[in-house]
Amino acid sequence: MTHEHLTRVELLRRAALGGAALTVPGFLAACGGGGIEKEAGTTAATTASKKLAKRLTISNWPLYIDTEKKRHPTLDEFKQRYGVTVRYIEDVNDNDSFYGKVQAQLSRGQSIDRDIMVLTDWMAARVKRLGWLEPLDAAAIPNKKNLVPGLAHPSWDPDRKYSLPWQSFLTGIGYDPNRVGKEITTFDDLLDPKLKGKVTMLSEMIDTLGLIMLAEGDDPAQVTKKTFDKAMAKLKKIVSSGQVRQFTGNDYAPLLAKGDVWAAVAWSGDVIGLQPDNPKLRFRIPEEGGMIATDNMLIPKGGNAHTASVFMNYVYDPKVMAKIEASVNYVPPVVGTKAELAKIDPALAKNALIFPDLSKLHAFDPNAADNKSYKQQFQSAIGS
Amino acid sequence: MAFLHRHRWATPYLLLLPGAAWLALFFVVPTYYLVNTSLQTGSLDVGYVFDWAWRNYSDAISTYHDQLVRSFEYAGLATVLALAIGYPLAYWIAFRGGRWKSLLLLFIIAPFFVTYLIRTLAWQTILADEGVVSNLLRDLHLLSADGRLLATSTAVVAGITYNFLPFMALPLYVSLEQIDPRLVEAAEDLYASRLQAFLRVTLPLSLPGVFAGTLLTFIPAAGDFVNAQLLGTPREHMIGNVIQSKFLVITDYPAAAALSLVLMAAILAGVAAYARALGTERLTG
Amino acid sequence: MSVALLRRHALTAYALLAFGYLLLPIAIVILFSFNNPAGRFNYTWEGFTLDNWGSPFGIPGLWPALKVSLEIAALSSLAATTLGTLIALALVRYRFRGGGATNLLIFMPMTTPEIVMGASLLALFLNLGLATGFWTIVIAHITFNVSYVVVTVKARLVGFDRHLEEAAMDLGANEWTTFWRVTVPLIAPGILAASLLAFALSVDDFVITNFNAGATITFPLYVWGAARVGVPPQVNVVGTMIFLAAVGGMLVNVLVQRRLGKGAA
Numbered sequence: 002m003t004h005e006h007l008t009r010v011e012l013l014r015r016a017a018l019g020g021a022a023l024t025v026p027g028f029l030a031a032c033g034g035g036g037i038e039k040e041a042g043t044t045a046a047t048t049a050s051k052k053l054a055k056r057l058t059i060s061n062w063p064l065y066i067d068t069e070k071k072r073h074p075t076l077d078e079f080k081q082r083y084g085v086t087v088r089y090i091e092d093v094n095d096n097d098s099f100y101g102k103v104q105a106q107l108s109r110g111q112s113i114d115r116d117i118m119v120l121t122d123w124m125a126a127r128v129k130r131l132g133w134l135e136p137l138d139a140a141a142i143p144n145k146k147n148l149v150p151g152l153a154h155p156s157w158d159p160d161r162k163y164s165l166p167w168q169s170f171l172t173g174i175g176y177d178p179n180r181v182g183k184e185i186t187t188f189d190d191l192l193d194p195k196l197k198g199k200v201t202m203l204s205e206m207i208d209t210l211g212l213i214m215l216a217e218g219d220d221p222a223q224v225t226k227k228t229f230d231k232a233m234a235k236l237k238k239i240v241s242s243g244q245v246r247q248f249t250g251n252d253y254a255p256l257l258a259k260g261d262v263w264a265a266v267a268w269s270g271d272v273i274g275l276q277p278d279n280p281k282l283r284f285r286i287p288e289e290g291g292m293i294a295t296d297n298m299l300i301p302k303g304g305n306a307h308t309a310s311v312f313m314n315y316v317y318d319p320k321v322m323a324k325i326e327a328s329v330n331y332v333p334p335v336v337g338t339k340a341e342l343a344k345i346d347p348a349l350a351k352n353a354l355i356f357p358d359l360s361k362l363h364a365f366d367p368n369a370a371d372n373k374s375y376k377q378q379f380q381s382a383i384g385s
Numbered sequence: 386m387a388f389l390h391r392h393r394w395a396t397p398y399l400l401l402l403p404g405a406a407w408l409a410l411f412f413v414v415p416t417y418y419l420v421n422t423s424l425q426t427g428s429l430d431v432g433y434v435f436d437w438a439w440r441n442y443s444d445a446i447s448t449y450h451d452q453l454v455r456s457f458e459y460a461g462l463a464t465v466l467a468l469a470i471g472y473p474l475a476y477w478i479a480f481r482g483g484r485w486k487s488l489l490l491l492f493i494i495a496p497f498f499v500t501y502l503i504r505t506l507a508w509q510t511i512l513a514d515e516g517v518v519s520n521l522l523r524d525l526h527l528l529s530a531d532g533r534l535l536a537t538s539t540a541v542v543a544g545i546t547y548n549f550l551p552f553m554a555l556p557l558y559v560s561l562e563q564i565d566p567r568l569v570e571a572a573e574d575l576y577a578s579r580l581q582a583f584l585r586v587t588l589p590l591s592l593p594g595v596f597a598g599t600l601l602t603f604i605p606a607a608g609d610f611v612n613a614q615l616l617g618t619p620r621e622h623m624i625g626n627v628i629q630s631k632f633l634v635i636t637d638y639p640a641a642a643a644l645s646l647v648l649m650a651a652i653l654a655g656v657a658a659y660a661r662a663l664g665t666e667r668l669t670g
Numbered sequence: 671m672s673v674a675l676l677r678r679h680a681l682t683a684y685a686l687l688a689f690g691y692l693l694l695p696i697a698i699v700i701l702f703s704f705n706n707p708a709g710r711f712n713y714t715w716e717g718f719t720l721d722n723w724g725s726p727f728g729i730p731g732l733w734p735a736l737k738v739s740l741e742i743a744a745l746s747s748l749a750a751t752t753l754g755t756l757i758a759l760a761l762v763r764y765r766f767r768g769g770g771a772t773n774l775l776i777f778m779p780m781t782t783p784e785i786v787m788g789a790s791l792l793a794l795f796l797n798l799g800l801a802t803g804f805w806t807i808v809i810a811h812i813t814f815n816v817s818y819v820v821v822t823v824k825a826r827l828v829g830f831d832r833h834l835e836e837a838a839m840d841l842g843a844n845e846w847t848t849f850w851r852v853t854v855p856l857i858a859p860g861i862l863a864a865s866l867l868a869f870a871l872s873v874d875d876f877v878i879t880n881f882n883a884g885a886t887i888t889f890p891l892y893v894w895g896a897a898r899v900g901v902p903p904q905v906n907v908v909g910t911m912i913f914l915a916a917v918g919g920m921l922v923n924v925l926v927q928r929r930l931g932k933g934a935a
Contacts, residue, residue: 060885063899064710071729090731092887094898097634103885104429104636106801113885131430198533198618246536246618252898255711261514261535278709373428380635381448384619384626397764401772404753404816408775411813415790422793470688477685491920492689498916499696500874502893503909506901507695510702510713550692600781608783611876615897625785632789632881638796645789652783 054308056086060099060118062296063091063251064274065168067328075324079315085308090115095205095250096124097376103301107133112303117312119167123207123370125297126157134163135300138310144317147335151359152295156367164297165313166334168270171357172208172292175257175267175275175284188216188287191264197244199263201256204248206379207365209266210236211292215363221292224369237382248383257282269354273330284354286361293362295334330355423642433638441643449627449644456623457651459538459613460606463545467553467602468595470546475557475594476587480566493554501548505615508544509535512616541621544612552601560594561587596663600656607652624648696913703906711900722903726911729904735892736908738804739873742888746811747868753812754819754868755861761820762827779817787814788881795882802884810882811875815868822867826860859926866919873912 066073066089076087093099099120103113108131120128128134139145139162148165158164176185180199185191191200202209210232211221217235219228239245246262247253254271256262258278272284300309315321319337326333327345332355343350350356369375423441427433446453478489496504511518512534519535522528534540564587572582610625624644631641705712706719727733761772779787791810795802834856838848854861876890883891893905 063895071725073730090887091899092885092895094895095634097636101633101636102883105796106803106884109799109801111801115885198536240619243618243620248619250898255713255900258709258711258900259513259515259713261533275709278711377635377637380630384452384622394766397760397766400756400760400764404757404820405772405775407753407812408779408816411791411794411809412775412779412787415787415794418793418797419786419790421797470691473681473684474688477681481682481685487924489689491917492692495696495913495917496692497874498870498913498920499699500890500893500909500912502876502890502897503699503901503905504695506893506897507698507702510698511695513713547691547695604781604783608785610785625783628785628789629880632792638793641789642793645786648783649786652781656781 051307053083053085053311054116054305055084056088057116057305057308057312058088058090058114059312060090060092060115061167062093062119064254064271065091065119065296065329065331067325069328075316075321078321079312082315083311085312087312093119096121100124100128107131107301110302113301114303115301116304116309117298118301119296119298121205121207121294121296122155122157123365123367125164125299126155126367127371128299128301129157129163133302135302135304135306135309136162137165137300137313138307141307141310142314142317144314144335147317147319147337149334149336152334155295164299165317166295167298167316168329168331169293169295169334170331171269171286171354171362172203172212172266172294173269173284173286174212174264175253175272175282176264177257177260177279177281178283179281180260180263184283185264185285186288188212188289191266192239192244194244196264197242198246199261200245200265201247201249201253201262202245202266202383203253203268204250204383206376207294207370208268208292209248210379211363211365212266212287215287215290215292218289221363221365224366224375229369229375233378233382236379240382240384268331270329270331273352273354274328286357290361290363293332293357293359293364326355332357419642419645422638423646425639425642427639429636429638438639441639442647445640445643446647449624452622452624452627453647453651455621456607456625456648457655459542459545459621459623460603460609462542463549463606464553464599464603466542466546467550468599471550471554471557471598472591472595475554475561479558479561479564480569486562490555490558493558494551496547497551502611502615505544505548505611508540508547508616512540512543535616536618536621538617538621540616541612544616545606545609548609548612549602549606552605553598556597556601557591557594560591560597564590592663596660599659604652604656608648699906699913700910703903703910705903705906707903709900710902712903712906713900722907726904726907729902731887731892732889732902732904732908735887736889738886739889742804742807742811743869743872745808746815746872747865749808749812750815750819750868751861751865754816754864755823755857757816758820758823758827762824762830776817776820779814780821784814784875784877785881788878791878792881802882803886806882806884807879807886807888810878811872814875814878815871818867818871819864822864823857823860826857826863830856859923862926863923866923870916870919 067075073087073089076089080086092102099118103115103118106113107128142165145161145165148161152166152169153161155161155164174185174188174191178184181196207221210229213232213235214221214224214228217228217231219231247256249256249265251268251271253262253265253267254275257265257267257272258275260279267284269284272282275282298309298313300306316325317335319335319341322333322335322338323341323345326338326342327349330349330352333342339350339356342355421435422433424435424438425433426436426438426441474493478486478493482489499507510516513519514533514535519528519533522534523530523532528534568590569582569587572586573579576582576585607623608625610623610629613621613623613626624647628641628644628648631637631644702712702715703722704718704720705715706717706721707714708716727736757772757776760766761769761776788810791806791813792802794800795806800806835848835852838852839845843851873889876894879888879891880894887895889908893901896902896905
């Protein structure tokens with residue numbers, strides 16, 4: 002966190018740490034300015050509204066929660082327990098599009114009519130840096146203690162004051178061995194001319210470029226101009242050869258299940274979730290390594306921080322997280338989920354994709370992930 | 386009312402005022418802002434400011450030259466195909482439809498009654514790699530064993546043609562329907578050949594319909610991105626895909642605005658050239 | 671003669687093929703509304719079921735999206751019909767300076783590709799600092815609908831017999847009474863047709879809406895989102911409902927026109 006990115010809230014926090022005994026009036030006098038007054042006002046409002054709202058609106062990615070007979074049982078249970086109706090909207094199709102949709106409002110301090118939105122690390126870092134997030138109501142989240150230690154201190158939110166992970170996800174290769182005619186073990190196996198036009202890759206830069214860098218023997222956690230250019234050159238060659246049928250968000254899933262696509266750069270949970278449609282599908286982390294990233298629950302400005310925090314506390318109960326996990330098959334951020342999941346579905350609890358060996362997994366360089374020039378080059382290479 | 390009686394000249398302006406003001410505010414003014422945006426520089430984080438940045442245009446054209454050209458290729462091809470399908474169809478309804486004309490016309494516009502996205506998604510099902518159509522064509526050896534229909538330029542052009550065909554067929558029908566059948570009969574007697582009669586009488590009389598139909602098909606086709614997105618691959622992406630993504634995904638507004646205006650200018654230039662070639666005086670006169 | 675016969679049949683066969691091309695996707699949409707998919711994708715025929723029709727809104731989010739679409743369509747078609755009808759009256763009934771400019775103003779939105787119109791409206795809202803959402807969609811839909819209303823109502827007005835109004839005035843009716851008692855009933859079918867068209871265009875619009883929707887979700891936007899993860903058969907059910915409603919509206923309009931035509935004759 003560099004100094005220029007310091008938000009007002011952080012300034013407050015640091016100032017408060019420096020002078021814990023400072024009274025609010027004295028504090029105002031010390032800092033001066035109406036902005037602080039407003040800040041103090043909102044804090045007061047948050048403390049005052051410890052009452053739960055009637056409704057909680059969540060924006061999440063498609064197929065990212067337990068679903069049974071077209072309902073979401075954990076949300077129904079949340080309503081039973083707390084009397085809060087959850088309006089659950091699956092309208093995050095990719096980070097950039099969602100950002101494009103909501104930035105006009107958030108940048109003007111207007112509400113987007115959402116209490117929680119779920120965004121990937123690098124985008125979460127951006128909206129946090131822009132000051133568009135409400136802090137979590139820490140008092141309402143005792144279950145925060147269940148957070149997996151490895152995820153507790155990301156550089157963009159060191160104490161998880163503004164975010165809690167929803168799921169982590171692995172990026173590897175999903176494929177249908179029957180159609181491909183063999184197993185796919187490396188990224189370069191996707192480039193077999195026999196698969197021309199039968200391959201999709203992800204339109205999220207960190208996923209596709211991450212795998213390419215690993216295939217080139219480079220480290221996606223430390224992106225340099227040289228490694229980036231090398232990966233882009235390879236990507237451009239792949240695109241111009243016609244090997245890639247499409248660059249997709251979640252929309253590779255129907256194509257893969259249907260057989261229009263035989264192999265795809267894919268997210269782990271998606272492929273496990275496709276088994277009912279096509280039991281032959283497999284997901285594999287390439288031999289040279291795969292990618293891991295985390296999607297985070299965030300409270301956009303104007304959201305009800307208390308109610309949202311109560312919800313976060315609810316899903317951080319391993320019992321609840323296990324129910325979600327049994328359906329979405331991603332990587333849970335909550336300690337104790339494995340034991341609870343074993344009670345629901347022992348086979349899943351042993352699944353190495355849900356409880357993966359982290360040694361072959363890499364995170365994408367967070368600075369490179371949100372580098373404008375890199376992103377533009379990537380977008381123009383994939384044809385949009 | 387008394388005011389209206391005394392100032393009859395004012396009546397048309399009063400009738401016009403609300404609608405014209407609306408269009409001025411939400412059609413003309415936005416165009417100004419589009420031009421303004423296209424000349425801005427900056428970034429979303431720090432804000433965009435007006436800067437006479439003409440290089441946005443040269444950058445946009447040089448970077449997305451391929452997509453621009455492709456848009457006009459696909460739109461042109463789809464227009465020709467729609468004419469080839471729509472003209473005989475409109476002719477058949479106009480001259481052979483008899484008392485079923487209304488019902489047959491309903492068939493022509495029926496696609497418009499199914500939500501645009503849903504009918505385009507239906508083409509995904511129809512053209513799927515393992516679908517009936519692909520397998521049939523493979524059995525007939527019209528498609529190679531590993532060939533495909535979906536995610537090709539063929540699928541994109543077929544989708545565009547389908548989606549805008551009613552725009553072509555309706556004006557054609559209107560202009561053909563107005564032709565007096567007795568005139569055609571007389572021409573057939575005179576030229577002694579149906580083909581000659583068609584070429585010398587029916588076709589020229591239907592040219593206004595051809596003009597309207599081709600424009601109504603070509604213009605939306607050139608700006609379309611849905612077909613390329615759902616039925617194509619990045620190699621089939623058109624300028625619409627780029628504009629869409631620049632505005633809504635990458636939020637590079639100046640480049641997106643510049644590309645929109647380039648598209649609009651190219652369309653206007655094309656329409657003007659086309660009108661001159663076909664001779665609008667003759668069409669409207 | 672046999673050559674002519676052949677040609678006649680060739681043309682008929684060609685026309686039938688063209689109809690097949692036009693109607694095939696519609697048949698697919700309707701057929702797959704009865705599909706019973708095993709997994710979450712509705713693309714191969716798995717068996718017949720009425721379940722989807724039994725609970726068309728059984729999937730989360732579909733009904734709210736459709737409701738938003740219907741609200742926007744109602745508001746925008748009402749406003750556009752009012753604005754457009756007044757313009758059409760002015761254009762057909764009066765000679766005045768600026769008529770050419772007005773015609774151009776009506777014509778331009780119809781010849782602007784949707785994406786450019788959506789983009790320029792977004793440029794307006796961005797520069798004015800207006801957040802996009804429900805009302806910006808309404809504004810956009812009114813804007814593209816006005817021109818269609820003008821053209822539709824104008825077509826009806828042009829074939830309109832001024833003598834009826836003159837007769838009413840001769841019988842002592844003033845201008846206002848004549849307008850409401852004679853003019854409006856005569857052009858009512860045109861206005862009805864225009865408002866139905868505007869409503870249908872609004873419900874169907876994706877491109878312009880996509881630019882100006884912000885975090886609001888209309889039915890086409892819902893379908894666009896759903897297409898990324900597999901469109902559920904309920905979307906086909908709603909698509910079929912919209913199709914049937916549009917065909918029904920069209921038939922009603924034809925009947926009304928016939929009846930009024932008879933009444934006038």
